[in-house]
Amino acid sequence: MDLNFTADTPFTVIADLVREHARQRPEHPALADNAQTLSYAALNSLMDRVAAALQREGLQPGDAIAICAASSVRYAALYLGALRAGVVVAPIAPSVTRDNFDAMLRDAGAQWLFVDRHAAELIPDGLPGSRVIWLDDKLRGTPFAAWLAPDGSRPAPVEVQPEWPFNIIYSSGTTGTPKGIVQSHGMRWAHVRRGLSYGYSPESRTLLSTPLYSNTTLVVFFPTIAFGGCVRLMAKFDAARYAAIAAEQRTTHTMLVPVQYQRLMALPNFDSFDLSAFQVKFCTSAPFHAALKADVVKRWPGGLVEFYGMTEGGGTCILNAHEHPDKLHTVGQCASGHDMRLIDEAGQELPEGATGEVVGHSPGMMTGYHGRPDQTREAEWFDASGKRFIRTGDVGRFDTDGFLVLMDRRKDMIISGGFNVYPSDLEALLRQHPAVVDVAVVGVPSEQWGETPVAFVVRAADAAASEAELTGWHNERSGKTQRLSGLVFMDELPRSAIGKVLKRELRDQFAAQNA
Known part of the structure; x- marks a missing residue:
């Protein structure tokens, strides 16, 4: 197998590339964490044992497993x-x-579940519908090492096709119904080919502190492995520890969300770390303020590249911030081979210079939402020729140079610490409380998380529930990343003439009261 990729290299299976790297450079490091480092030979062998064990258990191509754990080798x-x-x-x-958690397992049809101690509270004894393997060998149940096929096992060959599903990424895991985004092997291969522009090679040393269940991480993880580099995984982000590891291992590539860049640049001793080996730093998943981009470009060696796009795929905009200091207020230009347009509320394409919802088409697009054809159709837009686009829900405009300026998010999604939080989910939960007759949740700026959710609540006339009581009631029933940081009582919510809640007014009111 030729490992000299070009833009014309046909579809290749990432798992096959690992086997070839193991043949050509068996002792080259592939994966590392705080506990261990695996060479490509060791990684390839372990992958064979996993694949053989899954086949032993009767899993066929297209069947699913679930993993709920912290990042590790x-x-x-x-x-x-x-x-x-x-x-x-x-x-x-x-x-x-x-x-x-239970809904996601059912939706994915996961026949086996792999967990570690971080997911222990989610796992009842005798979990129905899937068998549980513990990645922490000392915990209850079957340990991973005992489940694996014997050392030296080889799986039956599988001819993976580009249209086959690669993974199911869940876009919402709060209190609403989770949606599984099905990404294909072909979509992941498109991400690998994009890596040609960013200097990935067998000498790449990538440091990742965002989790492996996030598409944010995977768009850098898989290209590094495909090109034969080494990925160092951090189970939890700590700014000082991250900077020390990056300097020590001579990191060349990384992916961070804006709040992580903010914490790193705020380190009093940031400039003392030798980060001169960096070639490219990536960012995505949340609004990245121009002043912070400028600080990173000025003080952190290597390029800074911002991706704007969706887990669902569709068009991507790319901002090479180090090359365009006058465009830091934008999210960049449409990537090569991608097609991004703007549409109005009626789904009509808008002319150049207009403001509207961003839709995109690219070689890397989701197959659809798993088991949800209606929601898949809602996420799609087709032009007059029948070309398929994915709707972003974001409102923006292109400047005269073709750089995309985002204006607002139509869906009012909150991005907290790099994770998507959907206000409608939090609102639906609060409405279950008998004291709540009306509610709206908005994202407000947060130094720690980038954004954080705040609820504006109209109480029932005879209700005596306090702000602390309602906040606690909600947060006990929500995921960790969806907890309210504040709650404000109102006599009524501001609404438009047609009854829509004016969330911008709520944000402005909160900002004025907390200035």
């Missing part, structure tokens, strides 16, 4: 081994609620 090897068997991986955040 074992997690990553399990993920890659499942892909070698053609098995679909559904990564789930340990921070979700029990109800949504």
Whole structure:
């Protein structure tokens, strides 16, 4: 197999590339965490054992497993081994609620569940519908090491096709119904080919502190492995520890969300770390303020690249911030081979210079929402020729140079610490409380998280529930990333003439009261 990729290299299976790297450079490091480092030979062997074990259990290509754990070498090897068997991986955040955890397992049809101590509270004894393997060998139940196929096992060959499902990424794990975004092997291969522009090679050393259940992480993780580099995984982000590791291992590539950049740049001794080996730093998932971009470009060696897009795929905008200091207020230009347009509320395409909802088409697009054809159709837009686009729900405009300026998010999604939080989910939960007759949740700026949710509540006339009581009631029933940071009582919510809640007014009111 030729490992010299070009833009014309046809579809290649990522798991097959690992096997070839193991043949050509067996002792080269592939994965590392705080506990261990795996060479490509060791990774390839472990992937074979995982794939053989899944086949032993009767899993066929297209069947699914779920992983709910913190990032680790074992997690990553399990993920890659499942892909070698053609098995679909559904990564789930340990921070979700029990109800949504169960819903995701059912939705994915996961036959086996792999967990560690971070997900222990979610796992009842005798969990129905899936068998449980513990990545922490000392915990209850079957340990991963005992479940694996024997050392030296080889799985039956699987001819993976580009249209086969690769993984199911859940876009919402709060109190609403989770949606599983099905991404194909072909979509992931498009991400690998994009890596040609960013200097990935066998000498790449990538440091990742965002979780493996997030698409944010995977768009950098898989290209690093495909090109034969080494990925260092952090189970939890700590700014000082991150900077120390990056300097020590001579990191070349990374992915961080804006709040992580903010915490790193705020380190009193940031400039003392030798980060000169960095080639490219990536960012996505949340609004990245121009002043922070400028600070990163000025003080952190290597390029800074911001991606704007969706887990669902569709068009991507790319901002090479180090090359365009006058465009830091934008999210960049449409990526090569991508097509992004603007549409109005009626779904009509808008002319150049207009403001509207952003829709996009690209070689990497989701197959659809798993088992939800109606919601898949709602997320799609087709032009006059029948070309398929994905709707972003974001409102923006393109400047005269083709750079996209985002104006607002139509869906009012909150991005807290790099994770999507949907206000409607939080509102639906609060409405279950007998004291609540009306409610709206908005995102407000947060130094710690970038954004954080605040609820504006209209109480029933005879209700005596306090702000603290309602906040506590909500937060006990929500996932960790969806907890309210504030709650404000109002006599009534501001609404438009047609009854829509004016959330911008709520944000402005909160800002004025907390200035």
